[in-house]
Amino acid sequence: MKFLDNILYLGFAEMVQAIVNATGKEKEKVEVYLRKAKSTGTKCWAFMNDPDDRRKVLIKYENLKDEYKEMVKELFGNPYDYMAKEPIKRMVQPDQKAEAFFLSYAYNDNKFLPTEHITKYVKAASWLNMLNDINQNKKLIKKQLNLNLDQFWFHVCDIIKSEGIDLPASYQRLRNKMNEYQQKGYACLIDWRFGNSLAKKIDDDVLKKLLEHPNQYDDVMLCYLYNSWAKQNGKEAIGARIVGLRRKEWEHEIIAGREGWNAFNEKYVRQVKGLPARTMHPLALVESDDYNFNYYFTDPDMQGGSKDLQRYVGYIVADSSIGLVLGASYRHAKAPVFDMVRIAWIDAMYYIRSITGGDQWYLPFEVKADHWNRKNSFPFFNSIARFVKPAVGNKHRGYIEQLFGSDHAKRAEKLAAHNELNYNGNNLTARRTGVNVEALKANAKRRPLTGDHASGQINKFLYYMRNIPSITKSDLEAPSREAMFKHRWNGLNEAQKRSITDLQFLHLFGFAHSPQGRSVTITNRGIEPVINGTKYSYDLPDYVSMQHLIGSKVTVVYDPYDMSRVLITDHDNIRFVAKEANLQPRALVYQYDGSRQALDMILNEKKAQVNKVAALSAARTHEIDSKAILLAGLAPKELLAASEQAYREESIQAGNTHLPEMTEVEEDAFNVYKNIFNR
Incomplete structure (x- = not known):
């Protein structure tokens, strides 16, 4: 799509896509129809050659x-709405430092932010980062977006309003928030309930709520309603003229509620241009989708003719810049389940770490996927990176569909079945099967069995996808896609990488362990969940400072690839990574090198726990008024003697060289207590 003289034109391919998507007709037939309409000059079709590239055709x-x-x-x-908003949204990059700040933010004696608020604050911080960058280099607005300043801020405020971003949706209040953010940083985004002061509500919000009512009240009626509220809340009254001015000023914020979304959408005009995959750096865009492996396996436990026609379904995660498979999961079934999505992404994270140095987690900048299981998958993808909901049925949203049908994928799939001869070729709609069907049928009784044999072959296919040379007709010496990724990755600067901590990794990708919907209790033995029938034991990171957590109900979030550490959280105030317990030998004969030092560390920590509790108790005892103990009532002999001594010491420290004499009443009371204890 593009604009020429403020007129919107569609690309020829985009129009073909739209018709194919809506009607289900073959792409070739739709292309023939449009070319014929262009040649005959059909009235409802206004064609023109693209002035930027005469080989391309545009449609009004x-x-x-x-x-x-x-x-x-x-x-x-x-x-129009699509063209207006998408380029601005693409300028917003998730702020991982903000996420780390809000994940570790503590208030009111080590309470932590709820997860939903962390997500909200990180999104607001990411938008403020972009807006402050733009504010310092306003030329980017014209250069990248082809907008003037007024148009840019108009669109920004509307996006904030329509997407519920936790920022002011009016220009002036948004600029004030930007200035506050520059001065105070992430902390200014935190709600007053979590240790921050809440910005005062202004009367603009009330007036906007009245203005956007679908009944479209006139200015005089709105003035009356607002002034009734203002009188009850100590605000100044306004006139109908002010209401009219505000209605025009805030039209972009209220028109959707006042006149409807059609009126709202007709206000937006924006051109969107895409970049080819080869121009992106590694992990700039990562896509994921389900995939049916083109292999037949034999299930020996099945009866009937279909026992030799068993297939596996998988879920693939791939880097779009190179077409490198980053991660995968699969199972013997006809359809995937959502847990396969999460496992595939965990697999991808481990693979990325292995080829980028092996000691750091990295996230992509953007994620694309289809609408499958959108209730679970959309929030998951949004937590990883920027995720734009694709159009329903859009098979050209990115590059992964082309990867599955590429020559490289077919080569890898065939090589993995070179000896097994169970590759079943292209799908039924393809013009060619891509395999000798007679040989496929003849080898039916020698196909790999479901289970370990099938897993081995699928893993071999994934290995080939990554490691066979990515050759073309013009380049028979091309390296593998894994080698290409490593080479391009080593040329990136830190700004082109999104590193995260291990806590963030577990927070994003870990599986929550909830046995029968119950939480796990922290004890003085640490955390001991039973996960998938296996008992695990994890220690608190610091028993001295965290002993107050004993007895707390928590959720254990684990990484199925590495159970040596888990995330412990109650999704509210508790959040830390616990490591696998260091078990100690019970008998001297079973001691090993280093076991004594480890035991000493544990014993010292236990001693520190006791000392801390004793010190706190002593501090509370020291604060007791010794004179009050002497005179207030019956007390143990030892406490009475200690109080008498403390009373005398306090008097000396106050500057008295001689102990003050007790009053007659004090002396009588003290002697009564002394006589009682001396009996």
């Missing part, structure tokens, strides 16, 4: 029939 959007406009909206959403 407003000249389309309503049915074709609906097809475009079904695929892309409202094109």
Whole structure:
């Protein structure tokens, strides 16, 4: 899509996509139809050559029939709205430092922020980072977005309003928040309930709520309603003229509620341009999708003719810049389950770490996927990186579909079945099967069995995808895709990498262990969950400072690839990484090198726990008024003697060289207590 003289045009391929998506017709037939319409000059189609590239054809959007406009909206959403918002959203990069700050933020005696608030604050910080960068280099607005300042801020405020970002949706209040953020940093985003002061609500919000009512009240009625509220809340009254001015000023914020989304959408005009995959750096875009492996396996436990036609379904995570498979999961079934998505991403994270140095986790900058299991998958993808919801049925949202059908993937898949001869070829809609069907059938009784044999072959296919040379007709000496990734990764600077901590990794990708919906209790033995029938034992990182957590109900979040550490959280005030317990030998004969030192460390920690409790108790005892103990009532002999001594010491420290004489009443009372204890 693009604009020429403020007129919206669709690309020829985009129009083909829209028709194919809506009607299900073959792509070739739709292309023939449009070319014929162009040559005959059909009235409802306004074609022109792209002035930037005469080889390309453009189609005028407003000249389309309503049915074709609906097809475009079904695929892309409202094109004006799409063109206006997407380039601005792409400028916002997730702030991992903000996430680390909010994850570790503590208040009110080591309480932590709820997870939902962390997500909200990180998103707000990411937007403020982008806005402050733009504010320092305003030329980027014209250069990258082709907008003037007024248009840019208009779109920004509207996105904040429509997407519920935790920032002011009016220009002036947003600029004030930007200035506050520059001065105070991440802390200014935290709600007053978590140790921060809440910004005072202003009357603009009340007036906006009245203005956006779908009944479209006139200015005089709105003035009356607002002034009734203002009188009850100690605010100044306003006139109908002020209401009219504000209605025009805030039109971009209230028009959706006041006039409807159609009116709102018609206000937006924006051009969106995409970059080819080869221009992206590694992990700039990562895509994921389900994939049916093109192999037949034999299930010996099945009866009937289908026992030799068993298949595996997988879920693949791939880097789009190179087409490198980063991670995968699979199972013997016809359809995937959501846990396969999470396992595939964990597998990808481990693979990325292994080829980038082996000691650091890295996240992608953007994620793309389809609508499958959107209830679970969309929030998961949003937590990893920037995720834009794709149009329903859009098979051209990125590059992973092309990867599955590429020559490279077919080579890897065939090589992995070179001896097994169980590769079943292309799907039924393909023009060619890509395999000798007679040989496939003849080898049916010698196919690999489901289970370990099948897993071995699938793992071999994934290995080939990464490590066979990525050759083409023009380059028969090309390196593997893994080697290409490593080479390009080593040329990146730190700003082009998104590193995260191990705590963040567990927070994003870990599996929550909830046995029968119950929590796990922290004891003086640490945390001891039973996960998948195996009992694990984890120690608190510091028993001295964390002993107050004993008895707390928590959730154990674990990494199925590495059970040596887990994330412990109650999703509210408790959040830390616990490591596997260091078990000590019970008998001297079983001691080993270093076991005594480890035991000494544990014993010293236990001693420190006792000393801490004793010190706190002593501090509380010292604060007791010794004179009050002497005179207040019956007390043990030892405490009475200690109080008498403390009373005398206090008097000396106060500057008296001689002990003050007790009053007659004090002396009588003291002697009564002394006589009682001396009996």
